[in-house]
Amino acid sequence: MVKDLLRRQHIETPSWAYGNSGTRFKVFAQQGVPRDPYEKLADAAQVHAFTGIAPTVALHIPWDRVDSYEDLARHARALGVGIGAINSNVFQDDDYKLGSVTHPDQAVRRKALDHLLHCVDIMDATGSATLKLWFSDGTNYPGQDDIRARQDRLAFALERVYERLGEGQRFLLEYKLFEPAFYVTDVPDWGTAYAHCLRLGDKAQVVVDTGHHAPGTNIEFIVAFLLREGKLGGFDFNSRFYADDDLMVGAADPFQLFRIMFEVICGGGYGPQVAFMLDQCHNIEPKIPGQIRSVMNVQEATAKALLVDRDALAAAQREGDVLGANAVLMDAYNTDVRPLLGELRAEMGLDPDPMAAYARSGYFEKIAAERAGGTQSGWGA
Ligand code: RM4
Numbered sequence: 001m002v003k004d005l006l007r008r009q010h011i012e013t014p015s016w017a018y019g020n021s022g023t024r025f026k027v028f029a030q031q032g033v034p035r036d037p038y039e040k041l042a043d044a045a046q047v048h049a050f051t052g053i054a055p056t057v058a059l060h061i062p063w064d065r066v067d068s069y070e071d072l073a074r075h076a077r078a079l080g081v082g083i084g085a086i087n088s089n090v091f092q093d094d095d096y097k098l099g100s101v102t103h104p105d106q107a108v109r110r111k112a113l114d115h116l117l118h119c120v121d122i123m124d125a126t127g128s129a130t131l132k133l134w135f136s137d138g139t140n141y142p143g144q145d146d147i148r149a150r151q152d153r154l155a156f157a158l159e160r161v162y163e164r165l166g167e168g169q170r171f172l173l174e175y176k177l178f179e180p181a182f183y184v185t186d187v188p189d190w191g192t193a194y195a196h197c198l199r200l201g202d203k204a205q206v207v208v209d210t211g212h213h214a215p216g217t218n219i220e221f222i223v224a225f226l227l228r229e230g231k232l233g234g235f236d237f238n239s240r241f242y243a244d245d246d247l248m249v250g251a252a253d254p255f256q257l258f259r260i261m262f263e264v265i266c267g268g269g270y271g272p273q274v275a276f277m278l279d280q281c282h283n284i285e286p287k288i289p290g291q292i293r294s295v296m297n298v299q300e301a302t303a304k305a306l307l308v309d310r311d312a313l314a315a316a317q318r319e320g321d322v323l324g325a326n327a328v329l330m331d332a333y334n335t336d337v338r339p340l341l342g343e344l345r346a347e348m349g350l351d352p353d354p355m356a357a358y359a360r361s362g363y364f365e366k367i368a369a370e371r372a373g374g375t376q377s378g379w380g381a
């Protein structure tokens with residue numbers, strides 16, 4: 001039963017995790033990094049080949065701009081993966097200094113909206129069902145712009161995108177507390193994202209990036225609440241020690257990840273309706289193994305959450321047995337699920353140890369040798 005649910009798990013990896021990345025201080029180049037989206041998909045296919053549960057790859061536009069998106073999708077299929085969410089990028093053009101869809105200048109707002117609509121065209125071409133919207137929009141200084149007018153401009157753009165969505169397509173609105181804006185951020189929290197989505201309808205949902213909250217925020221509460229309202233569309237998983245660190249999910253706080261997964265399962269969110277996506281950057285560690293490790297971390301947290309004895313938990317809760325209820329949860333969290341997952345992988349025809357199997361495969365040596373010349377992909381900030 002637990003194994004069946006785990007076998008069906010689907011974790012999406014981000015194309016940008018395979019490219020070079022860094023901080024505003026330095027981007028360290030690595031060997032074998034993809035030069036184009038085709039090579040990024042090849043690397044993502046390795047993550048799926050060794051874990052068996054990462055069958056889709058999110059694209060980021062324009063980082064993954066190609067001549068033919070149909071051709072890119074065909075290439076993905078031939079590699080055994082599919083195209084997942086299309087991530088819009090309205091934060092790197094010089095025009096967006098004062099915002100994108102909330103910019104005070106109508107011409108800039110139009111340009112940003114056109115990009116978002118273009119992303120829906122790419123969804124049509126690739127068969128992607130999900131558009132992910134993150135806006136860096138905001139202000140740095142009190143008085144810089146009208147907070148309410150910016151909300152109106154945002155609502156206008158979201159409406160236009162919503163109207164453009166086809167059958168079976170949806171958008172996920174992402175929030176982030178701060179950065180790059182340091183005073184007002186136009187979509188800073190789940191409440192703002194939720195309110196905009198609620199007004200639009202079922203095809204608009206909220207995505208929770210686990211790195212986008214103030215320290216100490218109870219993310220599992222947000223998850224429980226949004227699920228209850230049918231507004232949790234998915235996750236951008238990563239972990240953080242300080243701000244939006246984009247470190248490997250489950251690295252900083254595996255217990256938080258377990259608590260989140262438990263709420264997903266209890267709230268009926270363990271299925272295709274809630275997308276489990278990774279949004280990470282591997283600045284100093286090798287990228288493909290970094291993704292494999294991250295997928296395994298989510299899988300381990302999920303296995304532990306599935307092992308919670310929910311009947312025993314409900315009984316303890318009914319009886320007001322505070323310590324008993326807590327113990328039920330902790331027993332599951334403290335279970336070593338690695339043998340179970342090894343067994344599951346063997347049943348799926350995979351090596352029980354994906355990290356070791358990848359290291360032995362020779363793929364890294366191959367790409368390091370082959371990918372000489374050209375320009376390595378990166379997030380180019
Ligand atoms: C943003 C946000 C988006 C991601 C970019 C790279 O902070 O998390 O989801 O697409 O970073």
Ligand code: MN
Pocket residue numbers: 134174209236279
């Ligand atoms: Mn994100």
